[in-house]
Amino acid sequence: MTTTTNTLTLDVPAGVPWIDFTREFDAPAAAVFEAHRDPAKVRQWLGPHGYEMDIDHWDFTTGGGYAYAHVTDHGTFGFRGVFHTVRQDEFALQTFEFDGAPDDVALEFLWFEDLADGRSRLRGRSIGRTVEGRDAMVASGMEKGMAEGYDRLDDLVRC
Amino acid sequence: MTTTTNTLTLDVPAGVPWIDFTREFDAPAAAVFEAHRDPAKVRQWLGPHGYEMDIDHWDFTTGGGYAYAHVTDHGTFGFRGVFHTVRQDEFALQTFEFDGAPDDVALEFLWFEDLADGRSRLRGRSIGRTVEGRDAMVASGMEKGMAEGYDRLDDLVRC
Numbered sequence: 001m002t003t004t005t006n007t008l009t010l011d012v013p014a015g016v017p018w019i020d021f022t023r024e025f026d027a028p029a030a031a032v033f034e035a036h037r038d039p040a041k042v043r044q045w046l047g048p049h050g051y052e053m054d055i056d057h058w059d060f061t062t063g064g065g066y067a068y069a070h071v072t073d074h075g076t077f078g079f080r081g082v083f084h085t086v087r088q089d090e091f092a093l094q095t096f097e098f099d100g101a102p103d104d105v106a107l108e109f110l111w112f113e114d115l116a117d118g119r120s121r122l123r124g125r126s127i128g129r130t131v132e133g134r135d136a137m138v139a140s141g142m143e144k145g146m147a148e149g150y151d152r153l154d155d156l157v158r159c
Numbered sequence: 160m161t162t163t164t165n166t167l168t169l170d171v172p173a174g175v176p177w178i179d180f181t182r183e184f185d186a187p188a189a190a191v192f193e194a195h196r197d198p199a200k201v202r203q204w205l206g207p208h209g210y211e212m213d214i215d216h217w218d219f220t221t222g223g224g225y226a227y228a229h230v231t232d233h234g235t236f237g238f239r240g241v242f243h244t245v246r247q248d249e250f251a252l253q254t255f256e257f258d259g260a261p262d263d264v265a266l267e268f269l270w271f272e273d274l275a276d277g278r279s280r281l282r283g284r285s286i287g288r289t290v291e292g293r294d295a296m297v298a299s300g301m302e303k304g305m306a307e308g309y310d311r312l313d314d315l316v317r318c
Contacts, residue, residue, distance in 0.1 A: 016175055017286065063241060065222050082222060082241040084254040084264055093264055095243040095254065105243055105252055107266040109288065127176065127286055129268065 006154055008147040017134045018127040019142075023150045027157035029112040029120040030089045035153055036060060036110070037086075042068075045152035048145035062086050066094075081105070096126070104133050122150075165313055167306040176293045177286040178301075182309045186316035188271040188279040189248045194312055195219060195269070196245075201227075204311035207304035221245050225253075240264070255285070263292050281309075 011020040025032050035041045039058035047053055047070050054076075056067040060083060067080035078099035085093040092110040097103075111123040128134035170179040184191050194200045198217035206212055206229050213235075215226040219242060226239040237258035244252040251269040256262075270282040287293035 016290070017177070063224050065241075082224075082243050082254075084241050084256065085262065091262065093254075093262065095241075095252075095266065097243065103244065103250065103252065103268075105266065105268075107254065107264065107286065107288075109262075109264075125288065127266065127288065129266075129284065129286065131175070
């Protein structure tokens, strides 16, 4: 029996503006992809615990775009971007902007990969405009929010 | 009398995936912006000398996108991307993909700034997915192609 650890691994190398991450799931890549494509599913997992996810639009296709807000007790935080490429069950590439840091846009690569035994791996690279901006994003608690979101995604695709 | 040098300046720092550049023009920011917005104008300046520019679509607006090809004696080279933000006479942010390096997409920031005496400055940052990819792009003769394109843009906005 293999012991699997479905936890988020973040790699934040010094001196470059990107973050690499991986997260495995007990579900095929197609299910994890579908949880990214369907806004009704996205709404259930994306973001930290305890936030309400208000999706303005979500068109997970090449040339499409998205805008959503996290509604919290301490304010509303808006996010928007465009999808440069979306390839079913394989790959997505999007821009990402937080309205608290306008024009400080990141580029995010997502690779969906099947593993053995019906499991899969999500690999990502998020590249910020500057090293300082990336460092600020990490310092803001990004890892906790991502980890909580992927925990909910895990529950969702297991069903 | 001020001596002005309308030449491309490229900054390629070691160990990071971006390229910074600046180019000044003897025309206001609005004219340089318009030469980026209007595909009939873009067709006249973008790319190295001697290439035919075949634009499939060019929608220089927030959420829009573009695709074009450089048709040359030694082949056709396709490019496409999406515009995350376009703010008139000020700012544009787009993705950029060369079909010879699929998924190796760059994020490009352009700032249009007025200077004194009807002149302006274009500042850019192009961020690749990897340092190696950026280095390969520079090695491929990117600077010459950019410089030639901006020379033609200079002629266009002077008129």
